Amino acid sequence: MPPQRPVVLSFSGHDPSGGAGVQADIETLVSHQCHAASVITALTEQDTNNVKKLIPQHPEAFISQANTLLDDLNVNAIKIGLIGHHEIALAIYAVLKQHPHIPVVLDPVLAAGGGTALANDRLLATIVDLLLPCTTVLTPNSVEARALAGLDDLQECGLALLAQGCQSVLITGTHEHTPSVSNQLFHDHRLWETYTWDRLPDSYHGSGCTLATSIAALMAHGLDPIQAVMEAQDYTWNALNAGYRIGKGQLIPNRFFWMDEDQ
Numbered sequence: 671m672p673p674q675r676p677v678v679l680s681f682s683g684h685d686p687s688g689g690a691g692v693q694a695d696i697e698t699l700v701s702h703q704c705h706a707a708s709v710i711t712a713l714t715e716q717d718t719n720n721v722k723k724l725i726p727q728h729p730e731a732f733i734s735q736a737n738t739l740l741d742d743l744n745v746n747a748i749k750i751g752l753i754g755h756h757e758i759a760l761a762i763y764a765v766l767k768q769h770p771h772i773p774v775v776l777d778p779v780l781a782a783g784g785g786t787a788l789a790n791d792r793l794l795a796t797i798v799d800l801l802l803p804c805t806t807v808l809t810p811n812s813v814e815a816r817a818l819a820g821l822d823d824l825q826e827c828g829l830a831l832l833a834q835g836c837q838s839v840l841i842t843g844t845h846e847h848t849p850s851v852s853n854q855l856f857h858d859h860r861l862w863e864t865y866t867w868d869r870l871p872d873s874y875h876g877s878g879c880t881l882a883t884s885i886a887a888l889m890a891h892g893l894d895p896i897q898a899v900m901e902a903q904d905y906t907w908n909a910l911n912a913g914y915r916i917g918k919g920q921l922i923p924n925r926f927f928w929m930d931e932d933q
Contacts (some may be wrong), residue, residue, distance in 0.1 A: 678707070678886050679708065679736070687718050711751070729757045747889050766804040773895075775805055804835070805837070810841055810842070812824055813845050829859060840899050859891075865900070874923055
């Protein structure tokens with residue numbers, strides 16, 4: 671018999687371009703030999719440049735779909751991406767509080783790569799008040815970390831987000847104007863480790879989805895959060911480095927880069 675694949679449940683938006691959202695999550699999970707289950711948080715009208723329209727799922731339908739899956743599947747990790755509306759955040763919280771034993775990776779998608787805002791103040795407050803205390807690993811970029819914490823200094827942001835209830839916080843530094851990229855991991859009430867990566871020359875559609883889902887996949891395979899964070903960064907950097915262009919906007923991460931390396 672084939673080996674049992676761990677199940678990761680993705681709560682993410684639908685990206686018609688296939689570069690980000692639930693499609694990115696599925697590709698990443700398959701690449702990590704996980705089984706991908708999913709519940710859509712919102713439909714979108716978007717391309718590789720930007721999000722043009724956001725259409726949230728009905729919260730009662732979301733809860734029903736999620737509960738149906740969780741009653742049937744042995745879910746090893748949950749990954750949360752685009753939420754899109756505070757009522758969906760409340761629905762996610764209603765699901766998570768019934769399953770506190772499942773590790774949660776939250777990628778707080780607050781804006782599209784093209785700049786469109788995807789979260790208002792009410793959604794931001796709901797994420798901070800209800801979802802952060804349920805989160806095993808939070809993966810904001812530096813802009814998102816400042817918005818969630820209400821602070822400017824990134825080290826202060828990381829500590830403040832830990833204080834909100836996250837077990838670990840990885841703040842990524844691609845949005846900072848630095849020669850290389852520094853990602854800061856906060857854990858156990860302190861700055862745990864700083865990871866430095868070569869800065870790539872392009873921008874990418876779905877990079878945050880890839881990183882957060884890779885962490886969730888590795889945790890589903892049994893890695894502890896610290897080890898998962900370290901290995902997921904390496905996977906994501908290689909996926910971005912092998913990225914390709916399908917449209918007129920950002921590049922798409924090649925989440926199966928390892929297949930090309932084997933040839």
